[in-house]
Amino acid sequence: MDLGLEGKVVLITGGSKGIGEAITRTFMAEGARVANINRSTAEGEALEAEYAAQGQQCLFIQGDLTNLDACKQAVEKTLNVFGRIDVLVNNAGVNDGISLSDGPEAFIGSLERNLIHYYAMAHYALDALKQSQGAIINISSKVAATGQGGTSGYAASKGGINGLTREWALDLAADNIRVNTVVPAETWTPLYAELIEQSEDPSAAKRQIEDIIPLGQRFTTSQEIADMVVFLSSQRSLHTTGQIHYVDGGYTHLDRKYTSGSNRVDLSK
Ligand code: NAP
Numbered sequence: 001m002d003l004g005l006e007g008k009v010v011l012i013t014g015g016s017k018g019i020g021e022a023i024t025r026t027f028m029a030e031g032a033r034v035a036n037i038n039r040s041t042a043e044g045e046a047l048e049a050e051y052a053a054q055g056q057q058c059l060f061i062q063g064d065l066t067n068l069d070a071c072k073q074a075v076e077k078t079l080n081v082f083g084r085i086d087v088l089v090n091n092a093g094v095n096d097g098i099s100l101s102d103g104p105e106a107f108i109g110s111l112e113r114n115l116i117h118y119y120a121m122a123h124y125a126l127d128a129l130k131q132s133q134g135a136i137i138n139i140s141s142k143v144a145a146t147g148q149g150g151t152s153g154y155a156a157s158k159g160g161i162n163g164l165t166r167e168w169a170l171d172l173a174a175d176n177i178r179v180n181t182v183v184p185a186e187t188w189t190p191l192y193a194e195l196i197e198q199s200e201d202p203s204a205a206k207r208q209i210e211d212i213i214p215l216g217q218r219f220t221t222s223q224e225i226a227d228m229v230v231f232l233s234s235q236r237s238l239h240t241t242g243q244i245h246y247v248d249g250g251y252t253h254l255d256r257k258y259t260s261g262s263n264r265v266d267l268s269k
Pocket of ligand 1: 013018019037039063064065066091092093140141183187189191
């Protein structure tokens with residue numbers, strides 16, 4: 001299937017690691033040109049060098065997205081280098097555990113880490129997206145639908161992202177800009193592996209999570225998230241907008257009574 005992404009320009013936030021890295025690499029494999037704004041430098045610079053050696057452009061832009069000037073400059077730099085933006089992928093975020101007891105200042109800080117830059121990036125990229133009749137893909141989290149406990153800022157941010165997806169889809173339909181969200185639940189990344197490693201019995205902790213993932217009792221891969229993002233951005237997805245797509249092996253919505261490994265209720269007997 002030709003996704004029609006050859007030469008398209010993709011601006012991604014947090015494209016150096018984890019899910020973002022998989023998204024960056026998948027767009028690159030489709031022949032797109034990528035601009036990646038990320039806070040840490042090593043991985044982003046390494047990606048830029050790796051693709052430059054193959055004659056491809058994977059521009060690294062250092063910046064902290066909690067700084068609005070950095071968001072604006074990332075859009076400006078992308079336009080200076082590539083002259084256009086076809087796809088904006090709002091991906092960067094962190095489940096920072098800011099709870100009800102942490103207070104309003106901490107809550108606002110969490111919104112700055114997880115929500116405000118999604119709006120800022122879309123705002124600053126808007127004229128370019130209107131010109132290209134492009135697409136916005138937001139990365140949300142199942143926490144917006146399920147809650148988690150102890151993470152008010154992250155839950156509010158991800159709920160806000162889902163709301164903005166519908167709002168922007170409507171706002172921008174007349175400009176032929178499509179807006180969709182992809183929702184991971186339990187997606188395996190180096191950071192997730194690190195967190196599991198910190199538990200007393202890492203393989204038991206991993207198994208416990210896998211057990212309640214209906215499809216295949218396994219984590220979603222970053223590649224599976226990236227594939228959905230890239231498809232939704234593509235010319236093969238031109239009539240899909242305002243949708244919230246759960247790529248989670250059924251984790252968020254399926255009834256675990258019938259699906260979870262060791263606790264499965266078998267109605268066939
Ligand atoms: P990750 O491995 O921590 O990667 C996040 C990337 O974003 C890192 O490269 C990070 O850069 C960058 N970043 C974060 N905050 C930034 C900021 N303020 N400015 C610039 N760059 C920033 O996380 P991930 O698991 O891939 O998560 C990606 C998205 O998926 C997030 O929106 C997350 O909420 C969502 N998600 C993930 C899961 C999962 O199971 N993995 C589940 C639900 C939702 P640094 O290296 O500088 O930190």
